[in-house]
Amino acid sequence: MSEQQFPESLAWVERGSVLIRRMNSERIAEDPRVRRFLLKLSLPPSPTEVTAMEAIAEENANGDSEEKMPVSSPPPSLLLDAQESFEAIEAAKDANDIKQESENTASNTYRVLLWTYRLQASLQSAVQYALFAKTSEDGCFIQIAPRVYCVAPPHITTFSRLLGAYSSARNWNSAVKVLEQLDLQMSKRFEDGACVFDCGLFDGVKRMHHKPLVFDEFCDGRIASISYCRGPIPSMHSGFVVTSTVAAWLDLKPSNVAILLAPNNEQMSVFATCCTLYCTDASSFPENFGNELLSAYLHHIKLAETWPAKLQRTFSGNDPKNAAYTGGLPRPQARYIADFGKLLEMRDRKLTECADSPALEEKKHKLTGIAVTPAARPIYIRQIDLLSGPDCADDAASSSPAALSPLADICRPYFVIQNEKGVLFSSMVNGVRDVDLHSGMHIFRVGRQFKNCSDLMLKMYHLPFGRQGELIFECRLHASILLELQVVEGEAGLKEDDKGVVTLSLEKGDFDCISSTFSLPKQFTVRILYAHDASAFPAMESPLPIRQMDEITSAGASSVAANGNAAHVSSSFSQQQRRDSSAKALRYDGPSAVTFLLGQPDVRTPFGDLTLEKVDVIRKAHRNRVDIYLLFQVDAGHGQTKVLPLRHLFRFALPDAIREKVIMMGASEESLDENAPSSFDIGAGIMPFDEEYARWLQHLYETDLDTPGNNYDDEFVRGIPVTDVQPSLDYRIVSIETEVNEPPPPARDQQGRRPHTTKW
Incomplete structure (x- = not known):
């Protein structure tokens, strides 16, 4: 590790540091979470470490005791396992059956979750108060973590109307009034310690309306912004940028306050949950911690809906983006939070491993934030399998058009793999065939290697005859999780010759978005085979459309060359043709x-x-x-x-x-x-x-x-x-x-003859 400069999968990021540096000329704002890991400051132990320390302490105590006493069960730890909920935390008791009187004496993880549980009641009262007293001081901001606030959902809805397809001057004036109201309340409530962290709203409005929404005096100019991202979730890199910036701002002064502002309530729920995870001192979290936070916030977003919005949502039926997941958490946000927690733990672990590197001694005290970069190694996707159920994986696979029964739902699927820069692959290059998704297994070959990838979006379309494709499902994957955290043969991470398999199931809710108009089997499953390189798989024959493409390309090249030779032979004729074109x-x-x-x-x-x-x-x-x-x-x-x-x-x-x-x-x-x-x-x-x-x-x-x-x-x-x-x-x-005015051609009759004209 001494020779290693820095892990390739980590990199410094330019957060909102321009603002932070301007306001703090003495030193660069430091990310406290990064500083704790690199300087090895005191950190609350993880549940695994606590269990190991308790076992060692118990063994030493038993060894030193002169009399062999029967081993008694250790007192229950204050740390939580994955199945405990907020209600269990509130009702927790110590070994003497006495309820904890002060949360300050408990472990850090306990205090974080207990505070979050109590947050739900305050959130509910704050949102309900915001509905009936929008001009009041308490109706503008909701506290989501210590010293971290977000703008109330009704105001976010006002801003999000500016990004819709039909936006009017009335929407613009309403947004300006809300900004003035927020500015007034911030100056009264937070004095000079408030900073607005714009998660893409102002940038999106400026792109769409070609004029800025925010004025220079807003929050005295204390604004840190990122670029706009369309959709219900941002990019993973944006999540690290915002959370790291918020943590650095809160670390500058004990009186500093962060206020989050996002393009829509969906992204606001994601940023709010990620900031809560990032700004806590715990090194690891229970499995359901992020989902509990997200559920609490989304619950109050629904409470903040107006009656017209509630009636429209009631009579319009299910949400088409999550038709099979009604009653649960929205899949895009839930999967984003889960992946963010995995990448955060991976980043923290790598920071701890490289903390003793001599190359980092000079930079440890001046870090402006570290994020997870695109995967250091390329990812090779071999194929995509469609399974009607988990039991049909061993059946004979179909990679050619099959004879469908008249009652079968004809599907002509094709896949698109893209990242934030655009499309990387489309299976239409191999043609489109008819398949029956309700029976058997169907293979779609990819055989492509992608480099410098982070978020990968997999989309499946149905191509009707004579129309453009209709989206069936979409799912976001992260290359770093697939390559470094995927468990292969009991070990995390893919080696050079390992083959990775990721399975996406409709029953488990692994798809971010599914069609409400196209019928999928209840046990519909998508399986993706991948590795670092194509050498991990047997050689794959080139599909026929690709060979035809090569023949067409070579034929086109030969025709171009032939045209070039002909033009070279008859150069004088070409020059004469250019001169006499008009x-x-x-x-x-x-x-x-x-x-x-x-x-x-x-x-x-x-x-x-x-x-x-x-x-x-x-x-x-x-x-x-x-x-x-x-x-x-x-x-x-x-x-x-x-x-x-x-x-x-x-x-x-x-x-x-x-x-x-x-x-x-x-x-x-x-x-x-x-x-x-x-x-x-x-x-x-x-x-x-x-x-x-x-x-x-x-x-x-x-x-x-x-x-x-x-x-x-x-x-x-x-x-x-x-x-x-x-x-x-x-x-x-x-x-x-044309240089000379050419009269329009005379009209002709049905036999193509020109009418007879008579001169007078």
Whole structure:
């Protein structure tokens, strides 16, 4: 350990230290929890350490005694096991059957949990008071831990309306009034020791409304902010940043107070629970401690709902995000709290191991916080298995389309793996097949290695015929937990040749979000096989779609090379063509619309691998420009036809006949290549095929396909002659400006003849 500089899985983080350093010019704010572990200051022992010390003390006492007395059972420890609840803590008694008179003489863990249990009553009264006296002093803040407060749920709801899809000036004025009220109450109640820790609210409002919500005088400028994160939970790194900053701020002065502010009540419950865990002195916690804290806070959020919100939630049925988990804790928050506790204990253990390192002597007293970084080693995901029940894992697996019964629910699943930066993998690169989730086991191969990963989001979609994917479930995993805390053969952590297996079950509530419209088996299970490297598994054959992709890619490259050679041979012709491009557009007398019948199968689109039936090339001449449109009509199955633009065909190379026709209509080689967008501009030529394809899909789902009404059906071309079709700008492939005003072409009759004109 002396040669090791610092554990690779830990790193210093820039918390809210800019604010802390400005307010405390004498020294940098230190994270007290980190300082205690590195300096090996007095820490409350963990339950395991207490049990070991009690056993050693009892053995020594028995050895020193002259008379052999019968061994009596030791007095019950004040530390709690995983099954004890807050009610058991309140009713706890010592060995002499006398109730504890003072909690100050108890162990630290006992005091923390006892204080938390008593917090529930104060929370309930505070929230109820906030409902009927919102302008009062006590109705603005709720104390969640010693010297840690959060803004009351009704006010958080007011702020969260600014981040909705439909926000008005009335919502903005209401939020400004709440800010003024909070500022006034903070100045009266906390004097100069209060600091607001913004967990992404102000950043999200500024991004959406393009103007700041908070004013400079708010809380006298004592604000520490992080970036905005959408959804019910933040990133794990944000959780460590906020909790470490709060702990450092409270450590500066005994009178300092931290006030938490989050974009929504879901994230507020997570940050509040994590701060309570982080700011306590205990080195470990009972298993249900985080869930008890989260349950208490969420209970009072529900109490703080207004009557319209309660009625809407009552008559709307179950929450679609957690349809199978009604009556329990929301799964995203509960799983986040559990993972945060695991990573916190792992971080503290590694800090203790490297405390004696000489390389840290100079830095021990100037730490600004340490968080868990992305996994130091890569993670290789082999495959994803879908099981209708735990007993079908030994059955013959299905990796090909199966014959489904007419009564079976047809599911066409595909998976997406992404992190905070975007999509990492999509199983659509291997095609989409029909499966029956209610029977058997189905394998979906991944075979990809991911580096520098922390949070991994696994999403499963159902791809209906002719429509975009529908979300079935999503689940957040953390790479560090999978690689370093997963138990393999009785030991925690994966070695180089170990194979890891993580099982996600619907019955156990392992999914953060499930669909309320798609039926899943009650014992539905997802199994993920992973390791550090592909060498831990036998060699995997490349699926057929990947081989086809290589052939298509090589064919496209050869065609590009052939075009390059032809251009090199006829360079003089190309130069002449560029010089006469505008004149050529004026001299075009061919038809304004041409249809090419192709029937090309396995064309990659956002709606799956479809058959390209035909391509319509339409030329529209205006006064100062000529526009050329390409309409790709694909067979979406079940008698449906989609009309897609070129950017919706992944890595599709125009056939030579179509390319020549577009050039004859006035486009040049350069303008055609420049105006035709690539499959994914950022990733083309840089990413591997599957990553580029996944990012391309995500880009289309968030832009073109996310707009209401953009279903790309064939309504505007159905039953209409191609010469009368009026395509939108989405289908324009190139636009050529003309130097000479070209009159629009005269109208033609049904036989294509121009009407006779008479000069007067």
